Amino acid sequence: MPLNLRLRGSLLGSLHFGCLVLAQPSVDPCYNYTVLDNPWRDTTYGSGSNCDQSVSWSGWYRLFINTVSAHIPDTCVAYGHCGTNIALWIRGGHPTVQDGVVTRDVCGYAGSYCCYYGSYPIKVKACPDNYYVYELVRTTLCSSAYCAVVSSINTSYTAVTPATISTVYPSVDPCYTYTVLDNPWRDTTYGSGSNCDQSVSWSGWYRLFINNVSAHIPDTCVAYGHCGTNIALWIRGGHPTVQDGVVTRDVCGHWINYCCYIGSYPIKVKACPDNYYVYELVSPTLCNSAYCAAVTNISSTTTITPETSTAGNVV
Structure with missing residues (x-):
């Protein structure tokens, strides 16, 4: 039409x-x-x-x-x-x-x-x-x-707050009760592959390692065809500080020149006192997609502001 x-x-x-x-x-x-x-x-x-x-x-x-x-x-x-x-x-x-x-x-x-x-x-x-x-x-x-919807609105009122996932603090601190996730292919420097996290039976919290070095899920865009998969998954919104406790972050995957073309189910993240992070991982929305791991020096005492990209550009 x-x-x-x-x-x-x-x-x-x-x-x-x-x-x-x-x-x-x-x-x-x-x-x-x-x-x-x-x-x-x-x-x-x-x-x-x-x-x-x-x-x-x-x-x-x-x-x-x-x-x-x-x-x-x-x-x-x-x-x-x-x-x-x-x-x-x-x-x-x-x-x-x-x-x-x-x-x-x-x-x-x-x-x-x-x-x-x-x-x-x-x-x-x-x-x-x-x-x-x-x-x-x-x-x-x-x-x-x-889409377009016709409904009563008042633009002078407080902005609509979208529904959020409950972030009830766990009874056991996940900083000390986690599963190690150390697949070498998750490294951001690794090329493409057919690995898929959709079929994994995720349960509880995970801490990432690459070659015995503590790692974290990237919070800036990862290009298509890295981390041993096709859709390399990263988190948007930056990592929390220790003081923030457990937070929820959106998971994104780059495709067709847009860093968040593929959305995936949100995950929970917690910063731990000894400068590492733990993640409550869930099955992503499609194959082949998998969580990435990056080895860089970051501090869990300062909030990281993620880089953003203009439409069509990879950061």
């Missing part, structure tokens, strides 16, 4: 001493956007072959469904809705007006996981009259498309 876009102009005119004075257009995307009103984007619509990967996106967009203002869902949308196969939603909740422009991750459901497919992040802004505008970008795969 053709993409239906209508430009909403912002150039205003006013009479001044009998003359028409043209005001300069505002740069605020709340008043400079393109209308995106395809009926098939509605979350109540079934599957289809629509794909936003081929659209020449430019600037900011406001969503409508049947002339009613809509927004991209910030909760999981099941496979086969919104006139496509991979229905795209945003993770992290919508901002408030006070937040200004924020960046949000884009997710797509598959394989019983709400963020199985990642897509390039987009920018979002809440506008004073209770609507949102989005700086949309090309998606990572076909058939995938941005």
